[in-house]
Amino acid sequence: MEREVLEISHLRKQYDGQTVIDDLSLTVHEGEVIVVIGPSGCGKSTLLRCVNALEDIQGGQIRLHGEPISQKSRNLQQLRQKVGMVFQNYELFPHMNVLDNILLAPVKAQKRARREVKEEAMALLGRVGLENRAESYPRQLSGGQKQRVAIVRALCMHPELLLFDEVTAALDPEMVREVLEVILDLADQGRTMLVVTHEMQFARAVADRIIFLDQGRICEEGPPETFFDAPKTERAEKFLKTFTFERKNKSKSGIRPGEEKL
Amino acid sequence: MDWKFIAEYIPLYQEAAALTVKIGIAGIAAAIGTGLVCGMIGYYRVPVLGRIVSAYVELSRNTPLLIQLFFIYYGLPKIGIRTDAKACGMAGLAFLGGGYMAETFRSGIEAVDAIQEESACSLGLNKVQTIWYVILPQALAVSMPAFVANVIFLLKETSVFSAVSLMDLMFTAKDLIGIYYNTTESLFLLVIFYLLILLPVSVLGSILERRARYAGFGT
Ligand SMILES: Nc1ncnc2c1ncn2[C@@H]1O[C@H](COP(=O)(O)OP(=O)(O)OP(=O)(O)O)[C@@H](O)[C@H]1O
Ligand SMILES: [Mg+2]
Numbered sequence: 001m002e003r004e005v006l007e008i009s010h011l012r013k014q015y016d017g018q019t020v021i022d023d024l025s026l027t028v029h030e031g032e033v034i035v036v037i038g039p040s041g042c043g044k045s046t047l048l049r050c051v052n053a054l055e056d057i058q059g060g061q062i063r064l065h066g067e068p069i070s071q072k073s074r075n076l077q078q079l080r081q082k083v084g085m086v087f088q089n090y091e092l093f094p095h096m097n098v099l100d101n102i103l104l105a106p107v108k109a110q111k112r113a114r115r116e117v118k119e120e121a122m123a124l125l126g127r128v129g130l131e132n133r134a135e136s137y138p139r140q141l142s143g144g145q146k147q148r149v150a151i152v153r154a155l156c157m158h159p160e161l162l163l164f165d166e167v168t169a170a171l172d173p174e175m176v177r178e179v180l181e182v183i184l185d186l187a188d189q190g191r192t193m194l195v196v197t198h199e200m201q202f203a204r205a206v207a208d209r210i211i212f213l214d215q216g217r218i219c220e221e222g223p224p225e226t227f228f229d230a231p232k233t234e235r236a237e238k239f240l241k242t243f244t245f246e247r248k249n250k251s252k253s254g255i256r257p258g259e260e261k262l
Numbered sequence: 263m264d265w266k267f268i269a270e271y272i273p274l275y276q277e278a279a280a281l282t283v284k285i286g287i288a289g290i291a292a293a294i295g296t297g298l299v300c301g302m303i304g305y306y307r308v309p310v311l312g313r314i315v316s317a318y319v320e321l322s323r324n325t326p327l328l329i330q331l332f333f334i335y336y337g338l339p340k341i342g343i344r345t346d347a348k349a350c351g352m353a354g355l356a357f358l359g360g361g362y363m364a365e366t367f368r369s370g371i372e373a374v375d376a377i378q379e380e381s382a383c384s385l386g387l388n389k390v391q392t393i394w395y396v397i398l399p400q401a402l403a404v405s406m407p408a409f410v411a412n413v414i415f416l417l418k419e420t421s422v423f424s425a426v427s428l429m430d431l432m433f434t435a436k437d438l439i440g441i442y443y444n445t446t447e448s449l450f451l452l453v454i455f456y457l458l459i460l461l462p463v464s465v466l467g468s469i470l471e472r473r474a475r476y477a478g479f480g481t
Binding site: 054083084085092093095104154157 | 384385388399
């Protein structure tokens with residue numbers, strides 16, 4: 001088995017006494033792609049936010065390469081630099097152009113040489129097809145382009161773990177693909193990732209393991225083939241049904257005006 | 263209109279204007295510093311300091327500058343703090359302006375989406391870097407119109423400086439009227455000189471506003 005990158009043990013998260021994540025344990029190994037799915041409000045975003053300590057936690061422990069990470073960690077900044085997060089609404093900095101968005105953290109937080117980071121940034125922008133947009137401002141880009149910039153920005157920090165929270169949920173359908181392809185490419189490179197998505201086809205393609213969350217607990221987990229084709233729990237089966245549509249009656253007998261029977 | 267009188271006293275007004283501008287700039291600069299610190303304390307709800315800051319903001323915004331000046335000029339020496347007229351003018355402007363600027367900056371910071379801060383933190387930037395590189399530039403852009411209005415308001419407020427016998431524009435005009443009864447000419451010069459100070463500030467202000475609007479926003 002590969003080295004463990006992330007170990008979540010008995011995590012509990014509450015908002016004003018209401019439990020949102022309940023005794024959740026999960027280990028992510030190096031190079032593994034985990035896709036977290038589940039109904040709205042089940043705690044997917046909260047889980048990701050706990051992993052890079054954007055939320056305080058009420059119980060359990062999260063460890064990154066063995067080191068506990070929480071809001072109380074002394075070296076929280078260093079730890080967060082190892083975790084790249086991509087948000088649903090990109091969260092680029094609107095007052096900086098694409099290149100400055102990407103360079104800010106490597107140069108200021110990691111104290112790396114601007115020229116070296118710039119070279120890397122340009123190469124990565126090239127890989128996602130945006131080499132000629134380095135000087136553009138976020139408002140001049142489409143949603144799909146913004147999200148690809150956000151991914152490059154995260155990558156330039158050399159993270160050991162990438163978190164994606166519904167990164168295509170705010171995109172028009174024709175832009176979803178360009179972003180998902182970038183993520184598939186990252187999976188092929190052997191990146192360790194924790195992905196939240198509602199795109200089931202994509203989940204099946206990218207995941208090494210599916211985690212199905214329900215009411216803050218892991219309800220079912222397993223390889224995507226098993227999960228999608230033969231879910232073990234009723235809850236998962238019901239959830240997956242919400243993505244397929246069926247007509248009850250397809251024997252089109254037709255109806256003439258004036259003959260409507262209600 | 264007595265043009266000879268006007269020509270004769272232009273240099274006097276120039277001197278007074280220079281004084282007004284000098285104290286204005288120093289006072290407003292201090293007000294901006296005060297406002298930034300207080301605005302940040304207000305926004306982050308720093309425990310005890312936050313209370314003090316909001317009391318200060320209410321006090322400074324709800325009392326006239328004239329009274330603040332009297333307090334500094336006549337009141338402070340009673341507890342052993344001596345101030346000359348210039349320092350008093352600057353301090354008064356800083357005290358008054360600090361409250362207005364604090365509110366302007368606080369509302370600017372509040373207008374920046376909280377998730378921008380999270381986005382910066384998740385990249386591993388520390389608190390100070392996050393504020394400096396990510397939050398403040400956006401906050402300042404948002405508060406630019408209110409900021410420019412504050413600067414113009416504060417410059418106009420300098421007209422009460424004469425009350426603590428600072429030889430500013432207002433003082434000069436009153437003085438000349440008292441001596442020569444040339445009311446029309448004295449007031450004419452007063453208006454002209456205030457316009458000369460304020461118009462460029464206004465123009466510069468609207469350029470800044472336009473730039474700030476362009477610099478941000480609209481995702
Ligand atoms: N800041 C907050 N304060 C209080 N409750 C919150 C807060 N953030 C989330 N919650 C609650 O926690 C639960 C889990 O929220 P979360 O955002 O993690 O769900 P999710 O699985 O990401 O849902 P979605 O698919 O809609 O994004 C929800 O019931 C939500 O109402
Ligand atoms: Mg969510």
